[in-house]
Amino acid sequence: MRVLVVEDDAAVRTTIVTLLECEGYEVDAVSSTREAIERLRAGDFPVVISDIYLDERTGLDVLEAARAHNPECAVILMTARGTMETVMAATRGGAFDYIAKPFELERMVETVKRAEAAASGADREDEVETEDLPESEMIGSSAGMVEIYKVVSRVAPTDATVLMEGETGTGKELIARMIHRNSPRASQPFVAVDCGSIAPSLLESELFGAMRGAFTGAERDRIGVFEAASRGTVFLDEIGDVELNFQLKLLRFLQDREIRPVGAPRSKVVDVRVIAATNQDLRQKVDEGTFREDLWFRLNVVRIVVPPLRERKGDVPLLVQYFLQKYNHRYGQQTRLTTSGLKAMQDHIWPGNVRQLQHMVERLSILAPGGWIDEASVKEAIASSEPREQGTESLADTETDQIRRVLSAAGGNKSRAAKILGIERKTLYRKLERMGL
Numbered sequence: 001m002r003v004l005v006v007e008d009d010a011a012v013r014t015t016i017v018t019l020l021e022c023e024g025y026e027v028d029a030v031s032s033t034r035e036a037i038e039r040l041r042a043g044d045f046p047v048v049i050s051d052i053y054l055d056e057r058t059g060l061d062v063l064e065a066a067r068a069h070n071p072e073c074a075v076i077l078m079t080a081r082g083t084m085e086t087v088m089a090a091t092r093g094g095a096f097d098y099i100a101k102p103f104e105l106e107r108m109v110e111t112v113k114r115a116e117a118a119a120s121g122a123d124r125e126d127e128v129e130t131e132d133l134p135e136s137e138m139i140g141s142s143a144g145m146v147e148i149y150k151v152v153s154r155v156a157p158t159d160a161t162v163l164m165e166g167e168t169g170t171g172k173e174l175i176a177r178m179i180h181r182n183s184p185r186a187s188q189p190f191v192a193v194d195c196g197s198i199a200p201s202l203l204e205s206e207l208f209g210a211m212r213g214a215f216t217g218a219e220r221d222r223i224g225v226f227e228a229a230s231r232g233t234v235f236l237d238e239i240g241d242v243e244l245n246f247q248l249k250l251l252r253f254l255q256d257r258e259i260r261p262v263g264a265p266r267s268k269v270v271d272v273r274v275i276a277a278t279n280q281d282l283r284q285k286v287d288e289g290t291f292r293e294d295l296w297f298r299l300n301v302v303r304i305v306v307p308p309l310r311e312r313k314g315d316v317p318l319l320v321q322y323f324l325q326k327y328n329h330r331y332g333q334q335t336r337l338t339t340s341g342l343k344a345m346q347d348h349i350w351p352g353n354v355r356q357l358q359h360m361v362e363r364l365s366i367l368a369p370g371g372w373i374d375e376a377s378v379k380e381a382i383a384s385s386e387p388r389e390q391g392t393e394s395l396a397d398t399e400t401d402q403i404r405r406v407l408s409a410a411g412g413n414k415s416r417a418a419k420i421l422g423i424e425r426k427t428l429y430r431k432l433e434r435m436g437l
Contacts, residue, residue: 001116002043005029006036006050006062012101016049019105020112033057037065045073046119047096047112052079052086060086063093074115074370078103088408097369098405110376111369118370126338126374128321138174139322140315144307148175155302156182161254163239163299164277166306169355172277173235175304180233185273188232191225196238203246208253209261226259226270233273239299240280240291251295274299309353316346319354323361324373335365340375348382359419360385367405400435403428 003020007013008031017027028045030036033054039045040062048066052059059077066073077090080101090098096115099108138145155162156179164172173192180190198206209224225234242250253259254274258267276299285291309316320342328335341364350356360381368377384402406417418428 001047001120002026002028002045003112004036004039004045004048004050004066006033006048006054006059007031008051008054012051015105016108019108023109023112025112033059033061036062040065040069044070046070047115048073048075049112050075050077052077052090053081060089060093063090063095067094072119074119076111076115087404091405091408100400114369114372114374114376117374118372126340128317128337128339128342138171138178139318140312141318142307142312142315144312145315148304148306151302151304152179152182155179157184159273161273161299161301162275162304163282163302164275164304164306165282166277166279167308167353168279169350169353170306170308171354172306173237175306176233176235176275176277179275180273183233183273185232189229190233190235191229192235192237193225194237196241200243200246203242204249205262208249208259209264211261211263222261224259224261226253226272227268229272231271233275236274236276238278239276240278240282240285244290244292247292247295251292251298254295254298309350309357313346316357317342319357320345320361323358324365327362327365331366333365333371335368335371335373338372338374341373341378344375344378344382348378362419363406367402403431403435 003025005013005016005020005027007016007029010031013029013031017029020027028039028043030039031054034057036048036050040048045066048062050059050062054062059079063075063077066075074096075094076097076099077095078099078101079086087098096118097111099111138149140146152175162176162179164175166172176192177190180186193206195203205222205224207225209227210222212220257269257271259270260267282291282296282300286293286296320337324335324337327333345357345360352359360378363385364373364377364381367381368374403417407414414428414432415425418425423431
């Protein structure tokens with residue numbers, strides 16, 4: 001296959017040419033945009049590698065010319081001094097990938113091979129055929145999920161309290177919402193509360209409400225979650241984090257369905273269904289004396305154990321296709337999936353379960369080179385999302401490049417970008433400050 005290299009630095013140009021020729025590619029190399037555009041008009045180059053800052057014109061002009069001559073041409077842009085504007089322009093112009101200098105030789109070869117596959121249509125022959133997908137994110141035909149569907153269908157029409165157990169990210173809230181949607185309370189509120197994220201001193205007022213003047217800062221009467229969700233459903237997530245001194249009050253509510261707002265002279269009856277969830281072993285906490293046994297019995301009327309994704313790998317293909325379809329629609333894209341990419345995701349052990357898989361698909365739908373999610377892009381995304389040692393120039397450059405591309409795809413929305421990158425927003429702010437962005 002022919003590759004056109006456009007680079008004004010003789011040493012870098014020679015390095016790339018030698019590297020690619022050793023890999024069996026036929027390489028033409030030029031040092032200016034004028035020569036590049038002339039070569040593109042005269043011959044067919046499925047893959048083009050171009051520096052951005054060349055002469056009076058730039059690699060973006062090479063990109064435009066290459067895509068105009070051949071819309072399937074895969075153009076790889078590279079630069080040592082990229083800006084947000086150049087990355088956004090490259091993305092909008094249809095660049096296959098964007099590499100920061102100095103680059104790792106292995107990464108250059110891998111990128112060219114991916115570009116070759118995309119340009120030749122090899123990935124298209126390997127594309128996963130889209131299956132008929134359900135409308136709900138509760139997807140799966142594994143034995144564990146079928147059992148959950150059966151329990152949900154029986155418990156939903158009742159008012160029974162439900163306790164769900166399972167690792168973080170397995171979809172416990174989705175199941176709670178499914179129970180609510182299929183219950184007589186479906187037209188009423190569904191309110192989710194993360195008990196682990198609320199300070200113990202504030203949890204009582206959050207759930208039961210508070211009267212004005214009940215404590216410092218209580219300047220007006222406040223309706224609690226239970227009252228706000230009247231005739232609906234309250235989902236108490238991370239119930240295992242509730243402290244002992246509040247567990248008794250919660251138990252009394254479950255028994256009597258009465259609440260007393262903090263500072264109120266009397267109680268009031270509230271009609272609300274409770275579904276609780278935990279990623280902890282409550283039986284063990286009972287044995288340790290950190291969770292009331294009577295509360296555990298009261299919550300554990302109907303128990304649902306949600307299996308981790310590693311125990312339902314057969315559900316991964318449908319989940320991946322569902323999420324890819326969802327994010328393609330959201331971002332107006334046509335990112336596609338190869339069988340090798342799907343296999344790589346199915347083979348991976350997802351410690352964050354379905355939530356982590358969902359975020360990874362969203363990330364790949366935006367960042368996958370050439371709009372194709374293949375084995376290499378999946379493995380690279382997984383590796384970049386795992387903890388690693390920082391410090392080398394090439395890793396820092398790669399991280400900067402990735403953050404720029406994600407910010408561009410997220411339209412500059414830092415909260416959205418942080419979610420796609422799988423990091424906290426404050427972590428992203430620190431990285432942007434360090435990078436001078």
